[in-house]
Structures are given as C-alpha cells and as structure tokens.
Amino acid sequence: MTSQQNLTAFVTESAAARHRGAVLVAAAAIAAPWVLDAYTISLGSYAIVLGLVAVSVHLLTVNAGLPTLGQGAYLIIGGYTAATVSTDLTSNGLIQLLAGTVAAALAAALVGIFATRTRATTFLISTLAVGVLTQTLASRAVPVTGGDAGRTVEPITLWPGTLAVTSIGYLYLYALACAFTLMGVVALLLRSRFGLALRAISGHELRTRASGHPADRLLWLAYIVAGGVAGAAGAILVAVRHTIAPADGGFVVSALALLAALLTTRTPAGAMLGAVIIVAVRDLLAPAVLAGHAAALLGAVFLAAAGRGVAVQVIRRWQRCLTAVLQWGRR
Numbered sequence: 001m002t003s004q005q006n007l008t009a010f011v012t013e014s015a016a017a018r019h020r021g022a023v024l025v026a027a028a029a030i031a032a033p034w035v036l037d038a039y040t041i042s043l044g045s046y047a048i049v050l051g052l053v054a055v056s057v058h059l060l061t062v063n064a065g066l067p068t069l070g071q072g073a074y075l076i077i078g079g080y081t082a083a084t085v086s087t088d089l090t091s092n093g094l095i096q097l098l099a100g101t102v103a104a105a106l107a108a109a110l111v112g113i114f115a116t117r118t119r120a121t122t123f124l125i126s127t128l129a130v131g132v133l134t135q136t137l138a139s140r141a142v143p144v145t146g147g148d149a150g151r152t153v154e155p156i157t158l159w160p161g162t163l164a165v166t167s168i169g170y171l172y173l174y175a176l177a178c179a180f181t182l183m184g185v186v187a188l189l190l191r192s193r194f195g196l197a198l199r200a201i202s203g204h205e206l207r208t209r210a211s212g213h214p215a216d217r218l219l220w221l222a223y224i225v226a227g228g229v230a231g232a233a234g235a236i237l238v239a240v241r242h243t244i245a246p247a248d249g250g251f252v253v254s255a256l257a258l259l260a261a262l263l264t265t266r267t268p269a270g271a272m273l274g275a276v277i278i279v280a281v282r283d284l285l286a287p288a289v290l291a292g293h294a295a296a297l298l299g300a301v302f303l304a305a306a307g308r309g310v311a312v313q314v315i316r317r318w319q320r321c322l323t324a325v326l327q328w329g330r331r
Contacts, residue, residue, distance in 0.1 A: 022269060029176055033169030041172050043283050044276075045240040048175045049075075051275035052233035053253065054260035055186055056226035058271040061261055063190060064222045065202030066119070070127030071230040071257055072249035073134035074104040078231025079244035080138065080145055086153040086238065091164065093156030097178060097235045104231020105224050112223035116216060119205075131254050138246035150245025153238060171240045178236055182229055183268045189225065190268070198222055259298075 033041055053071050060066045078100030085099045115126050138145045145151060155164035158174070165171055189195055200208045201215050209215050238244050260274030282298055 025273075026180075030173070033172055038168050040284070041168050042240075043279055045168070045172045045175050046237075047276045047279040048172075048179045048272070049233045049237045049240070050253065050257060050260065050279060051272035052179055052182060052236065053230050053257040054271035054275045055183060055268045056229040056233075057254075057257045058261040058266070058268055059186060059190070059222055059226045059229070061258065062266045063195060063198045063202060064219055065205075066116070066219065066223075067124045067258065068127040068226075069124055069251065069254045069258060070129070070131035070134075071226065072251070072254040073131045074108055074227040074230035074249075075234040075237070075253065076134055076138050076244075076246060076249035077107050077234065078104040079234030079238050079248060080151070081231070082235035082238040083151045083153050083244050084144075086156070087151075091154055091157045092160065093158055093165070093174065093239050096156065096239065097232055100235030100238075101228045101232040104234065105228035107231075108224045108227020109220075112220045112227070116219040116223050128251070128254075131249070131251060135246045135250050138249075145246065148246060150243055150248070152243045155242060156239045175236045175240050178232065179272065182232055183272065186225070186229065186268045194218065194221070256298075 029044075032044055036044070053075055056071050056074070057068055060068050060071075081103035082096035082100040085096045089095070111130055115123060115130070118126055139148050141147075155166045156174075157164050165174065190198075197208070197213050197218050200213065201218060205215055234244065234249065237248060256278055257275070260278055261271045263274030263277060264270040278298065286298075
C-alpha cells in the first residue's frame with residue numbers, strides 16, 4: 001500500500017470513528033431516562049436548553065465570526081411567548097415551540113438590522129446590551145412577565161385531547177427530540193452554500209464582498225436563524241420546567257453558552273456537548289468535589305478551553321498539510 005493510500009485510509013477511518021462516536025452518544029442520551037435518577041435527568045433537560053443556546057452562539061461566533069453575549073435575550077422572548085400561548089391559547093407543546101421560535105426570530109430580525117452592521121468587539125458589546133436590556137424590561141413588565149419571580153404554566157400536551165406530559169423522563173425525551181431536529185436543521189444550513197458563505201465572510205469579508213456575495217444580508221439571516229434557535233430553547237425550557245423568569249436568559253446564561261460553543265469541537269454537536277460538560281461540572285461535579293466553588297471549577301474549564309485553542313490551531317495546520325499531500329498525490 002502506497003503512502004497516499006495510507007493517508008486516505010487514515011482520513012476515512014477517522015471520519016468513520018467520529019460517526020460511530022456520534023451514534024453512541026445519541027443512543028446513550030436516548031437511554032438516559034431508564035438509567036439515571038430524576039434529578040440528573042432534569043439537569044439533562046436543562047443542558048439541552050443551554051446546548052441549543054450554545055448552538056445559536058456557534059452559528060454566529062464560529063461560522064460568521066460574530067462573537068455574541070446576547071442570545072439569552074431570545075431565550076427570554078421565546079420562553080415568554082410560549083408561556084403566553086400556554087395560558088391564553090393552547091397547551092400543545094409543538095405550537096408553543098413554533099410560536100416561541102417565530103417570535104424570537106422576528107425580534108432578531110429587527111435587532112439584526114442594526115447589530116449586524118457592527119463587527120468584533122463592537123458586535124459583542126451591542127449584543128450584550130441587547131441581552132441586559134431585554135432582561136431588565138422583562139423584570140419590570142410585571143403584568144406580562146410576573147417580574148423577577150417569573151410565570152408558571154400548565155404542563156404541555158403533544159396532541160389535542162391527550163393527557164398532559166408530566167413525567168420528567170418524557171419531558172427530557174421531548175426536549176431531546178426537539179434538539180435533534182433543530183441541530184439537524186442548523187447542520188444542513190452550515191453544509192449548504194449559505195454556511196460556506198458565512199465562513200468565507202468570517203475568513204475574509206472584503207474578498208467575499210468583492211466576489212459579489214451580499215455579506216450584510218447573509219449575516220442578518222444568520223442572526224435571525226440564531227435568534228430562532230435560542231427562542232426555541234426558551235420554549236423548551238417552559239415545557240420542561242413549567243416556568244420562565246428573566247434570570248433564565250441573563251448574562252450568565254449567554255456567557256456559558258459562548259463558553260460551550262468554544263469548549264469542544266467547533267460543530268453544533270460540539271456546542272451541545274460543551275453545554276452538557278458545563279452543567280455536569282457546575283451542578284454535579286462541583287457540589288460533590290468543591291462545594292461552594294462551582295464558579296472556580298468553571299473558570300478552570302474556561303482556561304482549559306482557552307489553552308485548547310492553541311492545540312486546535314496546530315491540528316488544523318496539520319490537517320491542511322495532510323490535505324495538500326493528498327491533493328498532490330492525486331495529480
């Protein structure tokens with residue numbers, strides 16, 4: 001076997017190993033309600049919510065080059081929209097999910113007109129301002145939001161005429177199914193020409209504009225999609241917890257979502273995995289090992305993620321060299 005064939009076989013086996021790993025992780029996530037206790041499953045449901053916010057951050061930060069600290073705002077909008085639909089219209093969870101997603105996407109469309117005209121640190125600060133302002137407005141709009149105490153809603157149903165879903169395990173599976181669907185949609189978008197254009201803008205915006213791509217419009221659309229995904233996370237949070245409060249989309253949530261998006265492999269699945277790691281460290285490992293020092297342990301995770309960035313750059317350079325060798329060998 002030639003060196004070119006060895007390299008090709010190595011790349012193929014690596015891709016197959018990643019696919020097998022993804023299947024095993026998905027199978028373990030589905031089997032969790034039959035293996036773990038109720039408290040751990042409830043944490044898993046929240047990890048899914050945080051993971052979806054991280055997926056929305058991943059879309060903007062990793063692919064479009066727009067680091068954001070304001071996606072919690074769209075979680076609040078989506079969550080309160082779902083709560084309002086639950087109280088005034090229907091208990092159907094899928095309708096609440098759709099309403100929360102659309103409301104957050106519309107809000108993102110309005111904010112994105114202005115936000116996507118900025119870049120880098122300015123964009124980061126502007127989205128942070130949007131998040132803080134949204135949380136403040138939600139805290140003060142007591143008749144609508146219930147203030148800092150939030151609102152409670154009745155359990156969801158999945159079909160008209162069926163019983164309400166109250167089991168923690170079934171609610172977790174509902175959240176997991178929604179997450180798989182939304183992550184699949186995001187993954188398809190990122191593999192399309194839209195995703196390629198976003199990465200081109202992130203890599204070299206001036207060159208992308210010169211080639212005729214409407215950079216501002218593409219970034220605006222990406223901001224809308226990200227807002228919709230975060231809004232869906234808010235609707236799922238209402239479904240699994242039966243409550244929503246302004247603090248559920250505060251700065252801490254947005255910051256943890258940004259950390260999750262950058263913590264592991266920079267893919268939508270990696271963002272979800274990062275959220276799972278963060279929730280496990282903060283709510284399971286820290287109380288057992290370092291009681292009262294969860295923030296310090298999360299800080300160590302953040303430093304590890306920052307150090308990992310150097311290693312990632314080395315690996316990417318090695319991958320580029322490997323690709324160049326393969327292309328040279330095919331000539």
